[in-house]
Amino acid sequence: MTELDLQDLTSALSLYTSFFIFLVVLTFAAFIILMVILIHNIKSRKNPKNNRQFIEETIAVQEEERRRISQELHDTVSQNIKALLLTQKEVKDHCRDTNLLTELEKIISLEKKNQKELRAIIQNLSVPALASIPFKTVINDLCEQFYAQSKIPCKFFVDPDLSLDTFTTEQKHHILRIIQEALNNTRAHAKTEETSVVIRKISDPQKNSNLIRIMIFDDGLGFDSEKQMAPGNATSHFGMSGMEMRAKLLGGNFSVNSSPDTGTEVQLELPLQ
Ligand SMILES: Nc1ncnc2c1ncn2[C@@H]1O[C@H](COP(=O)(O)OP(=O)(O)OP(=O)(O)O)[C@@H](O)[C@H]1O
Ligand SMILES: [Mg+2]
Known part of the structure; x- marks a missing residue:
């Protein structure tokens, strides 16, 4: 070589x-x-929370269950209360004993209170006709209902030039449930004098486009939102995770900021349709 x-x-x-x-x-x-x-x-x-199909199925089952329960309550307990009130009125009309009459009036007033509370539960479980009523009116009605039931004033403000009817019925449904849950939390946990729902158009400088920001806030007791919202925080409370799942389906940003000093703010940002 x-x-x-x-x-x-x-x-x-x-x-x-x-x-x-x-x-x-x-x-x-x-x-x-x-x-x-x-x-x-x-x-x-x-982590099934990230799985779109899982989220859609969970929410669909939840909605079907709510519809079924509200229908059952309406067809059974609600009808029974109506029948009881009629019978009680008849007995009262024929009663001559004044002591018995006073007791009967107490029973009737308690029964009417039950009827009112049951109506509120049924209303909370069902969803109004989103396709035919302007969405601003639906949210305004929700705030008024909230005040009637809780006696906590709920202020509603939406940017006047903002149309909320460009959302699909399904999107409106998710948004409504998020606002409803945030208000229910205010009622149940915040011990506040007032709550607000504010919807604004804001610009997203990063994407050079516009966003809709929905805020539900109170200046009540507040809580440790970072701990509560931390990923993997297993809890028997489903309100927060339900709101998060719906926000994910809407393709929005969801956040909860809360502390004992500032109260609670639930915020949902959605791309403007
Ligand atoms: N507006 C609020 N003010 C004060 N604490 C709040 C508020 N919203 C939520 N919280 C706290 O966060 C916790 C979790 O809320 P979440 O909605 O997940 O559960 P929940 O309301 O307790 O039960 P549910 O499953 O019926 O919704 C509440 O138990 C409460 O301690
Ligand atoms: Mg809750």
Whole structure:
């Protein structure tokens, strides 16, 4: 073998070695990418909150159950209370004993209170006709209902030039449930004198487009929202996670800011349709 042949052989060998090393690095990189994709898939399957189909199914089951319960309450307990009130009125009309009459009046007034509370529960479970009523009116009615039931004034403000009827019925449904849950939380936990629902158009400088920002806030007791909203915080309370899931389906940003000093603000930002 001549010196020239040896040089050719060495350069061919080094070419093959470089090619081999390149192949090994490529295979290793492909392996790493595959592993990352696999781990991400397993994680998102483990965390069903990120799975769109799971969220849609959970919310659909929840809505169907609410519809069924409100129908059952209307057809059974509500009808029974009506019948009881009629009977009680008849007995009262024929009663001559004044002591008994006073007791009967107490029973009737308690029964009427039950009827009012039951109506409020049924109203809360069902959803108004979103396709035919302007959405601003629907939200305004919700605030008025809230005040009638809780005696907590609910201020409603929406930018006058903002139309909320560009949302689909399904989107309106999710938005309404989020506002409803935030108001229910105010009533149940905040011990506040007043609550507000404010809807504004804001600009998103990053995307050079407009957003709708929906805020529901109170200046009540507040709570540790960072702890409550932390990912993986398993809790038996479903209101917050329900709002988060609906916001995800709407493709919006959802946040809750709360502290004992400032009260609570629930915020939902949606792309303007
Ligand atoms: N506006 C608020 N003011 C004060 N605390 C609040 C407010 N909203 C939520 N919280 C706190 O956050 C917790 C979680 O709220 P979440 O709506 O998830 O559950 P919940 O209202 O207790 O039960 P539910 O499952 O019936 O909604 C509440 O238990 C309460 O401690
Ligand atoms: Mg709640």
